[in-house]
Amino acid sequence: MFYFALAALAAHTFLVSIPARVFFIYAHQENNVSFENLNLHPAIIKAINELGYTQPTPIQQQAIPELIAGHDLMASAQTGTGKTAAFMLPALNRLATPAKIPGRGPRILVLTPTRELALQVSDATTKYGKYLSRVKVVSILGGMSYLLQNKLLSQHVDILVATPGRLIDHIQRGRIDFSRLEMLVLDEADRMLDMGFVQDVESIASFTPAHRQTLLFSATLDSTIDKIAARLLRSPKRIQVATQRAKLENIEQRLHYVDDLSHKNRLLEHLLRDQTLKQAIVFTATKRDADDLADDLAAQGHVVGALHGDMSQRERTRTLTKLRNGRLRILVATDVAARGIDVADITHVINFDLPKFAEDYVHRIGRTGRAGASGIAVSFASGKDSISLKRIERFTGQRITPSIIPGMEPKYKPRFGQNDEKSRRPPQVAHKRNRAWSPNERSPFNHTDTKKSQPARFGRSTPNDNTDNRKRSLGRSSQFNNTRVYAEPGN
Structure with missing residues (x-):
């Protein structure tokens, strides 16, 4: 009896020590779970059945019920695990009910780091919402005509998929109304941070309603992601379906x-x-x-x-x-x-x-x-x-x-x-400090010795290429020198 009471006290102490704002959910695959069990709208079920989706992936099993329940969410999932459907299916499920606030602005906003990912999300959304009535999906990306984007934003929009830089431009020009926004999705959040979009993301979030539902999907959930989540999410559920060490068996x-x-x-x-x-x-x-x-x-x-x-x-x-x-x-x-x-x-x-x-x-x-x-x-x-x-x-x-x-x-x-x-392990060399080194030898303790010039790295441009402009020099490979490589722009 004494040991039972001691175990109960230890368990209570452990539970109390968990921060109140975060709940941990460990995803697992259950063979008897189907999309019909996830309380999705029949029109969505019909569309995904046509796409050949028979059973939800672990991230979909765990994320969809939490999102339909209205919780904020932090999720870690590697590429190829079905995370787009994990956040877009419940987003479309929300659109199956009428908006509480009238207007033409988007009810769902998805931020992605690159144009390619934005187009992929838009394409998938169109397929998933095929049988929902009047669901308008708009993509706002760098490299597209402003005239076309202005025309799209002046019309009714349900789901807006955007890269941060271009979206900031439209927000600053007052072309987007977020008054009826219900859900903000940060897709590939770790990549957006790597590409320097953290300030843009926080700025965009500041223009959205405080009562919105916020979702953060990332390949990894580290301390940097946790800091961003603490500023943008409210008591989020936390789902982790993949470790940082991807198995890649196939x-x-x-x-x-x-x-x-x-x-x-x-x-x-x-x-x-x-x-x-x-x-x-x-x-x-x-x-x-x-x-x-x-x-x-x-x-x-x-x-x-x-x-x-x-x-x-x-x-x-x-x-x-x-x-x-x-x-x-x-x-x-x-x-x-x-x-x-x-x-x-x-x-x-x-x-x-x-x-x-x-x-x-x-x-x-x-x-x-x-x-x-x-x-x-x-x-x-x-x-x-x-x-x-x-x-x-x-x-x-x-x-x-x-x-x-x-x-x-x-x-x-x-x-x-x-x-x-x-x-x-590198070979260990024992040096005797009392040894006298000849002028033709290089002492391992003399760090000022003149080294022979290193051969130029092989590649399509060398570090001494003075004909390159600054833009190209910032993008050179660091494989064979110490030149810093900057991330590709997403928009």
Whole structure:
């Protein structure tokens, strides 16, 4: 009896210690749960049944009931887990009932970091709300005509999907009325923070009603996200359906060490000639590299297109349409394409340049292996990529085994190429401080020694290229020097 009372007291102490504003929900898949059990409107059920949705994913199972109940929500879900439907189905369910406040302004606002993701959300919303009467979806994105957007905003709007920068422009010009807004959705919140949109997001939220329902979806829920949520959400429920270490069981990951640009190009050409490759995305570090590489591949006879932030919205939409229709076999892209592209026929993802952040690696390779299919992810790495590789392996919890193509073996030998942890440690050198070093030797304790000039990194532009303008210099790859790489603009 004494031990029972002690256990009860400990449990009570633990529960009291949890902050009152946050409730933790651990998602799990229940085989007997269907969309009909989630209290969605019959018109929505009809539409998703036509799309072939038979059973909700874990994020949908847990998020939809909480959102229909009216709670604010923080949710962590990796790409490809069905999170768009997780917030858009309950949003459409809300629209099935008449608005409490009259007007033409939006009842639902969805903020996304990139144009591609915004268009994907808009397209999915149109499909989900196919049988709901008079649901008007409008996209406000950078690169689109202001005249067209002004015309759309002057009409009745139910759901507004926007990138933060362009939406701020319209708000400052007084073209949007948020008086009847009921729900604010922050999609890919971690990406918006990485791209510097935090002030824009908070500014936009300040123009919306305080009684709104707020949803935050992110690949990770870290301390930075928690701070934003504390300012924008009210007593949110918290759902976490995926850990930061994505399993990626259906994606075969390969690694090829490279010596120089010529070696890298020869490896790429070999991979692209693979008959099993149906469609591929090749990721580069900069916009300039994407254009140059696409031109080189086109000259070699490949059906290829480029996608990056400097392209107009019309060009980007045309390129993505060709990719989805199968008229492009290869897409060369920057990280602007790492999220928001869902094409089932992409069999290969090739990291021509490794990403700056380990999280972006997961989003890049997540473009293949969609909807349960298998995929192949290939990464090129030089001797200076060892730190990036370690970060990626630590983040995914998986070791990427180096591969060799006969006849294209690298001259570079990675220092930590063995599987055992002991061999991965750098060799320890014992130095005697009382040793006299000759003038021709370099003391390990003399940090002012003159080093031989380092060879320029291989790539399409070198650090000493003075012909480049400032805009291009800000976007150069940091793979072979210490130049800082800035995030792709989302709008």
